[in-house]
Amino acid sequence: MGTQYLAVDLGAESGRVMLGTLAGGKITLAEAHRFPNVSVRINACRGGGTLHWDVLRLWHEIQSGIAKATANQGISGIGIDTWGVDFGLLDERGDLLGNPVCYRDNRTDGMVQKVFAKLSQAEIYGITGIQTMQLNTLFQLASLSLNNSPQLKAAKTLLFMPDLIAYWLCGAATNEYTIASTSQMLDARSRTWSKQVLDAIGVSPSIFPPLVQPGTKDSIRGMVQEEVGRQIHATGIPVIAVGSHDTASAVAAVPATGDDWLYLSSGTWSLLGAELDQPALSGKAAGYNVTNEGGVGGKIRLLKNIAGLWLLQECKREWERQGTVYDYATLAKLAEESPASKTILDVDDATFGTPGNMPNKIVEHCTRTGQQPPSGVGQTVRVILQSLAATYAKVVKQLEDITGKKYKRLHIVGGGSQNNLLNQLAANATGLTVLAGPVEATALGNIMAQAIATGEIKSLAEGRAIIANSTTPKVFEPK
Structure with a gap:
């Protein structure tokens, strides 16, 4: 039957609980x-209000x-991963002071300007190596501090989103290293x-509890508490620190060997980068505003945060509000049938960063930048995808300039790896061979880190070999 682990994987659009089984040199997944x-x-009504997560x-x-997955199953561990930067604040009793606020x-x-007036951008980058983004935890906490937030004054503990879920499961308050690294304060x-x-x-x-590294013998945060466990059939199961930033887990699952490859975790965000042993804190790295986030196995994820499929997700939501429901397969087909356009969006323009009528925002952006706005649903989707591919090509050149390497392969993992048109456009724009998959890289990386922590897998390299043996990538050559 093999050894079974649970991956709790929360994304900005959906969450899931995945049952992973390690047996015969392979990992298989089942969605619970x-x-x-x-x-x-x-x-x-009050100045636009506040955007919360319904935690x-x-x-x-x-x-x-968890209750569904653990019924009649022997589970060896539970790991939690989520998106980055967001957090909950606990009072002196360990109670949540309010629903966590969304990074958007x-x-x-x-x-950003107020923080840089106290400590310059160059100084902060030299310490943290993190890409400056307004949504980072640093600027969220600065807002609370500078506005004399009663919640911050009452806070005794800060837990990032996956750490909060782990705390509710096992009662141990810890911050996992990879998620903490997204904060721009490490x-x-x-x-x-x-x-x-x-x-x-x-x-x-x-207010910061002890840091714990993922995928080590010291990564067990605690056991599922008896009171919680009775409700979910999970008493006494270890809660294990994995790459709690979902991208860290996804990158851990890239089925690559050698050092001539880049990764792209493709979803709501596109996170394109290289894996290093030490952070890149050079003037070039600072100038390109790339980020050095923590990885599994002591690695550093040198990467650029790119807006990703968020633009498409928001367009889809707006079209649904207007009465037309599309699935992603239909949108991809419409885009493939649309002719190429010369219009290239700056996908990281601040206009696109907040929820709203994204098709209108795209038209306004094109008008402002002197470009032809896309006409119709299919062309709108195609313009988004080709703009992402153009951004990927630019970032690949930046990474090569920073590292002094020439890369040959781009491993695209995550839900966005199912978009064949985007994969081909990425290959064309970057000139790299694209290997798409696994789709469930985050859950696989989560499971792998648990197996390393329990000693069933000996290293990151061994885990990647197991994942390579468990999945088959789809190859896209540049055209």
């Missing part, structure tokens, strides 16, 4: 439960998924919290 994840705006609903769905909320407006060299950065925003290091 899937559920939507949507942000919720509260008090919209209590997520907790309910996670419990339901506008509370960080103007915060020292990239020492891999500990930077007092200098925290002092600049007036936040005490005392």
Whole structure:
């Protein structure tokens, strides 16, 4: 039967609980439960309100998924991964002080400039090596601190989203390294919290619990608490720190060997990068505003955060609001049937970063930049995809300039790897051979880190070999 592990994988659009089985040198996955994840705006009449995550609903769905997966099963571990930067604050009793706020909320407006007035961008990058983005935890906390937030004043503990779920499961308050690294507050060299950065925003290091590394013998956070376990048939199961940033788990599952490859975790975000042993903190890296995030196995993920399929997701939502429902397969077919366009969007333009009428935003962006707006659904989708591919090509050149290497292969993993048109456009634009898959890279990486922590898999390299033996990538050559 093999050894079984559970991966709780929360994305910005959906969540799922996956049952992974390790047997015969392969990992197989079965979906136990899937559920939507949507942000919720509260008090919209007050300056637009606040955009929250419905974390209590997520907790309910996670419990339901674990209960389904553990029925009549022997489970050796549970690992949790989510998107980056967002967090919950706990009071002195360990109770959540309020629903976590979504990184797309506008509370960080103007915060980048205010933080840089206290500690320069160059100084912060030299410490953290993290790409400056308004949504980072650094600027979220700065907003709370500078606005004298009662919640922050009452907070005794900060837990990132996967750490919060793990805390509710096992009662141990810890911050996992890869998710903490997304915050722009961790020292990239020492891999500990930077007092200098925290002092600049007036936040005490005392609210951060101990850091735990993923996929090591010390990665077991604790056991599922008896009270929780009785409800979900999971008493006494180890809760294991995996690459809790979903991209860290996805990159861990890239079935690659050698060092001539790049990865692209393709989903709501496109995260394109190289895997290094040490952070790249050079002037070139700072100039290109790339990020050095933590990885599984002590690795550094040198990457660029790109807007990704968020633009397409928001267009799809708007078309549904207007009365027409498309699935992603239909949208891809319509895009393939549409002629190529010379229009290239700046997919990272701030206009596109918040929810809203994305088709209208695209038209306005084209008008502002002197380009022909796309006409119709199919061409809108095609323009989004070819704009992403053009951005990928630019970032590949930046990564080659920073590392001094020439790369030959681009491994695309995650849900976006199913988009054949985007894969081919990426191969054409970058000149690299694209290997698409596995789709479920995040869950596979999550399971693999658990198996490393329990000693069943000996190393990251062995885990990748097992994943390569379990999946077959689809190859796209440049045209």
